[in-house]
Amino acid sequence: MRILFANTAPIVKYGIGPALAELGHEVRYVFLDQEPSLEPFIDEFNPDIVFNDGGTGRMPKLFPLLEQRGIPHVYWAIEDPVSFDFLSLPFAQKSALVFTPCWESLADYRRHGISAHLLMFACNPSYHRTGTPDSRFNHDIVFSGNNYSYHPARQKGIATVLQPLIDHGYDLQVYGNEWWLDPNQSYTIPPSYYGGYMANEDLPAVCATARIILGLHSVDTSRTMMSMRTFEILGCQGFYLTQWTPAIEEMFINHHHLVWSKSPEETLDLVNYYLQHPQLRQRIARQGQAEVYRKHTYQQRVREIMLYLQSLAKPSVHVQPQVPPPSPAPVQVQVSHPVAVQPSPVPPAPPASYPAAPPPPSPTPPPLRGTVRYSRKPVRIKLY
Secondary structure (H helix, E strand, O other): OEEEEOOOOHHHHHHHHHHHHHOOOEEEEOOHHHOOOOHHHHHHHOOOEEEEOOOOOOHHHHOOHHHHHOOOEEEEOOOOOOOHHHHHHHHHOOOOEEEEOOOOHHHHHHHOOOOEEEOOOOEOOOOOOOOOOOHHHOOOEEEEOOOOOOOHHHHHHHHHHHHHHHHOOOOEEEEOOHHHHOOOOOOOOOHHHEEEOOOHHHHHHHHHHOOEEEEOOOOOOOOOOOOOHHHHHHHOOOOEEEEOOHHHHHHOOEOOOEEEEOOHHHHHHHHHHHHOOHHHHHHHHHHHHHHHHHHOEHHHHHHHHHHHHHOOOOOOOOOOOOOOOOOOOOOOOOOOOOOOOOOOOOOOOOOOOOOOOOOOOOOOOOOOOOOOOOOOOOOOOOOO
């Protein structure tokens, strides 16, 4: 299948795009935001589908061109749920397939007669991997991301995990766009804490160097939608201290894969504690990386959606049919009494409430000072 992406953002060119290419599909990228038209790329590449993750200025460059050429548009609504009405819905109404990382948004699409499918963020182990330390990022604490402080959830996260550390003068650097210093923004940081723009390619080195990587989220009401940085930082074996969200608690175990905070006071306790316990930090970082490599890779994600994508493929020579392997011959088993064979249960729909997390395997031994409890509740650590 020939897949043309309308964006070159890291989530595309380092994430889902390479995962599709690994399955044998031919993948091309174009940064449509900086191109006057998509037409020359369609003429040259002849794609089966155009895969797009949004972009407020892309609509007139995609439509009616794709409709005239008979090329399906696949939309990944990575800004759900906050941009559902003005961005996701208009694109979805013109799309042959719609994916969203937000489970709660599936019902919103259904209300508009659109059948959407879940496609969460993930990591790509060949890119999000353990890096080499780099002296440029030799700080106790680092945050990498832009200043999207207009989101209420982001404001809460800043107040919980970022501002307390600035107020108390920790060795902290924030990397991202210059909105962090822009007086027109609702929140700014002192210039001494601003590290400038950081290339996405430096993320493995940052995680290998900084002792703690902070996490902020623009959504704190979803079971599945969280910052894509979560999977990427864990994939790079970073020690991740994040604001609490339902999605974080749904998918990870506190003090085992990462650490979450629900208050400024808890953030200070956690930072003070883990800065003094590097071996615990390293163990949690390794366990977090193992978890996302096991359950949250783009290679796994694309296999989950391939049937949907293949249903759109044009019947041409470059589309390879998927031939299932032959079923093994039945095995005759002698039994002394009848055996009732139960069919495999159908996976239940996601529950309305969050299931309790299982206890972590091989829990970390308690530290010499203070106490760390593996619990879904906030943990206060008192140092003696």
